[in-house]
Amino acid sequence: MKNLLNLRNKTIYFDKYLFISISLLSIMGLVFLYSASQANTVVVFKQSIFVLFGLLLMFFLSQPDPNFYKSNSLMFFGISIVLIVLTLLIGKEANGAKRWLDFGFFTLQSSEIIKITLPVFLAAYLYDKKLPISLLNTFITLIVILIIVNLVRIQPDLGTSLVILMSGIYILFLAGLSWKFIGFSSIAFILSLPFFWNNFLEPFQQQRILTLLDPSADPYGTGWNITQSKIAIGSGGLQGKGYQMGSQAHLDFLPETETDFIFSVIAEEFGFIGVCLLLTVFIFILLRCLYLALNARDRFCRLTIGGLSLIFLSTVLINLSMVVGIIPVVGMPLPFISKGGSSLLSFYIAFGIIISMASHKKLMQK
Amino acid sequence: MINLEERISEKKSFFNRLIIVYIFFAGLFLYFLYKTFLLQISSYTDYEIASLENKTREVLIQPRRGVIYDRNGNILVNNVPSFNLIINPSSIENIDDHLNEINQIINLTEDEENYAKENFSRLAKLNRELVLKKNLSTDERSRFKVRKYKFPNTFIDQRYSRENLYPFLFSHSLGYTGSPEESDLEEIFLNQNLKPKEMIFSYSNGYLIGKTGLEYTYDDFIRGRFGKKIFEVDASGKFLNELRVVDEINGKDLFTSLDLESQKVAYEQLNRRRGAVVAVDINTGAIVTYLSSPSFSVNKIANGMTQKEFKLLINDDDKPFFDRAAQGRYSPASTIKPAIALFGIENNIIDWDFTLDDPGYFILPEDGRIYRGWKKGGHGNINLNDAIIESSNTFFFSLAYKSEIEDLTKHLSNFGFGEIVCLDCFLPDSGLLPNPSWKMNNLNFGWFKGDTVNLGVGQGYMSATPIQLAYYASFLANKGELNKFSFVQDNDNKEVKKNIFLSNNIDENDWLKLHESMIGVIENPKGTAGRLRALKDYTIAAKSGTVELVSTETKEDYKIIREIEGQRDHAIIIAFGPMPNPKYAVSVVIENGESGGSVAGPVAIEVLNALLKK
Numbered sequence: 001m002k003n004l005l006n007l008r009n010k011t012i013y014f015d016k017y018l019f020i021s022i023s024l025l026s027i028m029g030l031v032f033l034y035s036a037s038q039a040n041t042v043v044v045f046k047q048s049i050f051v052l053f054g055l056l057l058m059f060f061l062s063q064p065d066p067n068f069y070k071s072n073s074l075m076f077f078g079i080s081i082v083l084i085v086l087t088l089l090i091g092k093e094a095n096g097a098k099r100w101l102d103f104g105f106f107t108l109q110s111s112e113i114i115k116i117t118l119p120v121f122l123a124a125y126l127y128d129k130k131l132p133i134s135l136l137n138t139f140i141t142l143i144v145i146l147i148i149v150n151l152v153r154i155q156p157d158l159g160t161s162l163v164i165l166m167s168g169i170y171i172l173f174l175a176g177l178s179w180k181f182i183g184f185s186s187i188a189f190i191l192s193l194p195f196f197w198n199n200f201l202e203p204f205q206q207q208r209i210l211t212l213l214d215p216s217a218d219p220y221g222t223g224w225n226i227t228q229s230k231i232a233i234g235s236g237g238l239q240g241k242g243y244q245m246g247s248q249a250h251l252d253f254l255p256e257t258e259t260d261f262i263f264s265v266i267a268e269e270f271g272f273i274g275v276c277l278l279l280t281v282f283i284f285i286l287l288r289c290l291y292l293a294l295n296a297r298d299r300f301c302r303l304t305i306g307g308l309s310l311i312f313l314s315t316v317l318i319n320l321s322m323v324v325g326i327i328p329v330v331g332m333p334l335p336f337i338s339k340g341g342s343s344l345l346s347f348y349i350a351f352g353i354i355i356s357m358a359s360h361k362k363l364m365q366k
Numbered sequence: 367m368i369n370l371e372e373r374i375s376e377k378k379s380f381f382n383r384l385i386i387v388y389i390f391f392a393g394l395f396l397y398f399l400y401k402t403f404l405l406q407i408s409s410y411t412d413y414e415i416a417s418l419e420n421k422t423r424e425v426l427i428q429p430r431r432g433v434i435y436d437r438n439g440n441i442l443v444n445n446v447p448s449f450n451l452i453i454n455p456s457s458i459e460n461i462d463d464h465l466n467e468i469n470q471i472i473n474l475t476e477d478e479e480n481y482a483k484e485n486f487s488r489l490a491k492l493n494r495e496l497v498l499k500k501n502l503s504t505d506e507r508s509r510f511k512v513r514k515y516k517f518p519n520t521f522i523d524q525r526y527s528r529e530n531l532y533p534f535l536f537s538h539s540l541g542y543t544g545s546p547e548e549s550d551l552e553e554i555f556l557n558q559n560l561k562p563k564e565m566i567f568s569y570s571n572g573y574l575i576g577k578t579g580l581e582y583t584y585d586d587f588i589r590g591r592f593g594k595k596i597f598e599v600d601a602s603g604k605f606l607n608e609l610r611v612v613d614e615i616n617g618k619d620l621f622t623s624l625d626l627e628s629q630k631v632a633y634e635q636l637n638r639r640r641g642a643v644v645a646v647d648i649n650t651g652a653i654v655t656y657l658s659s660p661s662f663s664v665n666k667i668a669n670g671m672t673q674k675e676f677k678l679l680i681n682d683d684d685k686p687f688f689d690r691a692a693q694g695r696y697s698p699a700s701t702i703k704p705a706i707a708l709f710g711i712e713n714n715i716i717d718w719d720f721t722l723d724d725p726g727y728f729i730l731p732e733d734g735r736i737y738r739g740w741k742k743g744g745h746g747n748i749n750l751n752d753a754i755i756e757s758s759n760t761f762f763f764s765l766a767y768k769s770e771i772e773d774l775t776k777h778l779s780n781f782g783f784g785e786i787v788c789l790d791c792f793l794p795d796s797g798l799l800p801n802p803s804w805k806m807n808n809l810n811f812g813w814f815k816g817d818t819v820n821l822g823v824g825q826g827y828m829s830a831t832p833i834q835l836a837y838y839a840s841f842l843a844n845k846g847e848l849n850k851f852s853f854v855q856d857n858d859n860k861e862v863k864k865n866i867f868l869s870n871n872i873d874e875n876d877w878l879k880l881h882e883s884m885i886g887v888i889e890n891p892k893g894t895a896g897r898l899r900a901l902k903d904y905t906i907a908a909k910s911g912t913v914e915l916v917s918t919e920t921k922e923d924y925k926i927i928r929e930i931e932g933q934r935d936h937a938i939i940i941a942f943g944p945m946p947n948p949k950y951a952v953s954v955v956i957e958n959g960e961s962g963g964s965v966a967g968p969v970a971i972e973v974l975n976a977l978l979k980k
Contacts, residue, residue, distance in 0.1 A: 132379070170387070173383055173387070174380055174383050174384060174387075175380075176376070176379050176380075176383070228420075230405055230413065231413050231416045231417050231420060232417070233402065233405045233406060233413070234405040234406055234409055234410060234412065234413025234414070234416070234417075235410070235413040235414045235416065235417035235418075236406055237406055237407070237410045237414065238406065238407060238410070247417060247420070247421040247598075248417055248420065248421075251420070251421050251598070251599070251600040251601060251606070252600045252601035252602065253420050253421070253600075253601045267402065267405075267406065268417075271406060272402065272403065272406040272407060275402055275406070279399070283395075286388075290384065290388055293384055294381055294384065299376070299380075302377075302380055303380075306380070306384050310387060310391075313388075313391050314391075317391060317394055317395060317398065320395075320398050321394070321398055324398060324401045324402055324405065325401075326397070326398065326401060
C-alpha cells in the first residue's frame with residue numbers, strides 16, 4: 001500500500017498528497033501573513049509555532065484506527081459541549097463577544113472544536129442505523145444540531161454557528177436525508193426568514209447584510225470593508241503589485257488583513273495569477289478529499305471524510321465570497337492561511353482524522 | 367445485518383449526493399472566480415485608480431501671479447513677500463510649552479495662540495504644518511533667526527501678497543484681486559485638470575483672482591498653473607512621504623501699454639475732481655492713460671479694509687468705484703461737430719465753401735421752435751471751417767436738419783458711438799446712439815425732426831463714454847482708420863479689428879481741412895480753446911464741448927442754476943497731436959467743469975505734454 005510507510009516494523013499512516021499540499025498551503029500562509037501583518041515577526045513566529053504544532057497534531061491524529069474515533073466520538077462530543085457551556089459561563093470577552101476559553105498559554109475558541117466533533121459524532125451515531133435515515137433519527141440529529149448551533153450563536157458568533165449548522169446538515173444529507181424532507185424544510189426555512197431576521201440577527205449583522213446589497217450607499221461606514229477589499233483585489237490586476245507592495249494592505253485601508261481579509265492582500269500583491277495558483281492548491285486538496293470519501297472503507301469513514309471536507313470547502317468559499325462581496329462580512333478565516341489559533345488547529349485536526357480514515361484500510365472490504 | 371445490495375445502493379446514494387454538493391460548490395466557486403476576474407482583469411483600471419487615489423493626496427502649490435508692468439518697464443503691480451512663522455506639529459510634544467517659548471521671542475496674540483492650540487493635535491496627526499503668525503516684522507524675523515537653533519521644528523517661510531505700487535492711479539484700469547468664489551475655483555481646477563482634496567496656499571491672503579480691471583480680464587494669463595506635491599497617505603490621511611512634485615508654473619508677466627508718467631499727470635490734473643481721462647496711441651490703438659476720478663486704493667480693497675472705511679467709499683457721493691472712463695455716459699456736445707461735418711461732406715449736403723448766416727439761433731421750420739447757439743447775436747456769415755473753430759451751433763443745427771436720421775446714426779457708428787471700442791476693458795458701456803426705433807421702444811414717442819437737429823450739436827439723447835470719445839478722436843486723427851483699443855503693448859497675438867471708414871466723397875484733402883479747423887480751435891484767435899495755446903510748444907487739434915445738463919435761455923438763467931454744483935455743465939474736450947502727424951489722442955471729461963476749453967482743455971494738454979516729452 002503506497003499510503004503506508006513501514007519503518008522498523010511499525011506502520012505509519014500517511015497520505016502524502018494531503019500532507020504535502022497542506023504543508024505547502026501552511027508555508028504559503030506564513031509567507032502571506034508576513035506581508036499582511038506588516039512584517040510583524042512576532043505574529044509570524046507565533047503562527048509558525050501553530051503550523052508546526054498543527055502539522056504534528058495532524059500526523060499523530062492520523063495514526064489511530066478510525067474505530068478509535070468511532071468509539072470515542074460521544075466522549076469527544078461531550079467534552080466539546082462542556083467547553084461550549086464553559087465558554088458561555090466563564091469565557092473571555094472581547095469586542096462584545098464571549099467566544100474564548102483562556103488557558104493561560106492558549107485561548108481556545110471552543111466552537112472551532114465542536115465544528116469537528118459534531119460531524120464525527122453524527123457519523124458514528126448514524127453508522128449502524130438503517131439507511132436512508134428515518135424521520136425520528138432525522139429529528140433527533142436536527143435537535144442536537146440546533147442546540148449546538150444556538151449555543152454558539154448566542155456567544156455571538158454567527159459565522160461559526162452557520163458552519164456548525166452546515167456540518168450537521170452535510171452529514172444528514174450525505175446519510176440519505178429524504179428529498180421530500182429537504183424540500184419541505186427548505187420551504188419552511190424560506191418562509192421563516194423574516195422571523196429569523198427579526199429575532200436571531202443582531203443589528204450589526206442585519207447591517208452587514210444590507211451593506212452587501214449596496215456597499216456604495218455608505219462607503220465610509222459599514223461598506224468600508226467591502227469597498228476597500230474590492231479595491232485591493234481589483235488593483236492587484238493580473239500580476240499583482242508585488243510582495244509587500246500592496247498599498248491597500250500596508251497603508252491600513254484594508255481591515256483585518258491578517259485574518260478575514262488576508263485573501264485581499266494576496267490578490268493585491270500577487271494578482272489574478274497568484275490567486276489562481278493559491279486556488280489550485282485548495283482545489284487539489286478538495287479533489288483528493290472527494291476521491292478519499294468515495295473510496296472510504298465504511299459508512300462512518302465516508303460520512304466523516306465527506307462531512308469534514310465539506311466544512312473545509314464551505315469555510316474557504318465563505319471567506320472568498322465574503323472578500324469579493326458576494327455574501328456579507330461574517331468573520332470567517334481562510335483555512336491554513338489566516339492568522340488564528342483554534343480555527344487553524346481545527347483544520348489540522350480535521351485532516352488528521354481524514355488521513356486516518358483514508359490510510360487505514362479494512363482487510364475485509366465489501 | 368446489512369446486505370450487500372443495500373450497501374451498494376447506499377454507497378451509490380452517498381456518491382451521488384457528495385457529487386451534487388461538490389457540483390453546487392464548484393458552481394459557487396466558478397462564480398467567485400468570475401467575480402475575481404471582473405475585479406482584477408475587467409475593471410482593473412478603475413480599481414487601480416481607486417487604489418492610487420486612496421493612497422495619494424495631492425497638495426497644490428500656488429503659482430506666483432504675473433507682475434504687471436507699464437510700457438516703460440515700470441512695475442505697477444507686484445507680489446510682495448510676507449513672512450510667516452510656521453511649526454511642524456507632529457514633531458512637537460507639548461504645544462503649550464512650545465508656545466510659551468516662542469512667546470519669549472515673538473509676541474503671539476491670544477487669537478493666534480488659541481488657533482494653534484485648537485488645530486495642533488489634528489494637524490499633528492495628519493503631519494501638516496501649522497501657521498503660528500503671519501506677516502512677521504523685520505525685527506521679529508531677526509530675533510527669531512538668532513535663536514533658531516533652539517527651535518528645530520519651527521521655521522519662517524515666505525508667502526506672497528498682491529500689491530499695487532500706485533494704488534490710486536490704476537484703480538479702475540488694473541483693478542484689484544480678491545478671494546475666489548467656490549465656483550471660480552472649481553472652474554480654474556477644471557481648467558487645469560486638478561481634483562484637489564486640500565491645498566496649501568502660498569499667499570498670505572489665500573489664493574487670489576482678479577476681480578476687476580486688467581486683473582480680471584487677463585486673469586487667465588497672469589494666473590499661472592498650480593503645481594502639486596503628491597504625498598503618500600495612509601487610511602487615516604497621515605502624510606507618510608512625498609512621492610512626486612509637479613512644479614507650479616508661475617503666471618506670465620503682463621506688459622501693458624499704460625504709461626506711468628502720463629497717468630500721474632492725469633491724476634494730479636484731475637485732483638480728485640469727478641471725471642475721466644483716456645489717452646491712446648493712435649497707431650496701435652493702445653491705451654496709454656486711463657483714469658477715472660476720484661479713485662480708491664486697490665490695495666486696501668484687496669487686502670482687507672474695515673467695514674467703516676468700505677461704507678464710506680460706497681456711500682461717497684462722488685462714487686469712486688464707478689469707472690467713469692468706460693461706463694460714464696456723457697453727451698458728446700460740440701465735440702460731435704467734426705463728425706457731423708464729415709457727414710455733410712460725404713452726403714454732398716455742404717462743402718468747405720458753403721456759407722451760412724448765423725444769427726445766433728436756428729428756427730425749426732416745422733413748428734417754429736428756436737434752437738439757440740452759445741453766442742448771443744451769432745457768428746455772422748460763416749463757412750464750415752469757421753463753424754468748427756467758433757463752434758457755431760446754428761451751422762450744425764441747419765446741417766443736421768438737412769440730414770436723414772437713419773443715415774446720420776449709421777455714419778456716427780463708424781466713429782465708435784454706440785459700439786464697444788475696447789477689446790480688454792472691464793465691463794465697457796456702449797453709450798447710446800439714438801434712432802427712431804430706440805425712441806419708440808424706450809420713450810414711447812415718435813422721432814421729431816428737432817431730435818435730429820439736437821443730435822447735430824451732440825445734445826439730446828446721444829451719449830458716449832470717455833473711452834468712446836478717445837476712440838472718436840483717434841479715428842479723426844488717423845483719418846478714418848483705427849484698431850480697436852487694448853491695454854497691452856503687443857497687439858500681435860490679439861485679434862486686431864481695424865475699423866476703416868468707407869467713404870465715397872471724403873478724400874485726404876477733406877481730412878487735412880478738418881484737422882486744420884480743429885487746430886484752429888486752439889490756434890485761431892476766434893477758437894473756443896484759445897487759452898490752451900500757451901500751455902504747449904507744438905500744434906494740437908482739438909474740439910471742446912460743454913454739456914448742458916439743464917436747458918437755459920439766457921446767461922442769467924444759467925447763473926441761477928449753477929448755484930447747485932450738480933447742475934453745472936460738464937466740460938469735455940477731445941484732442942490729438944502733435945500736428946501734422948499725430949501720435950496720441952486724448953479725451954477728457956470733467957463733470958460740472960463748465961468749460962470744455964478752459965477746464966478740460968488744460969488736463970488734455972498736460973497729458974499730451976507728458977506723453978510727447980519722450
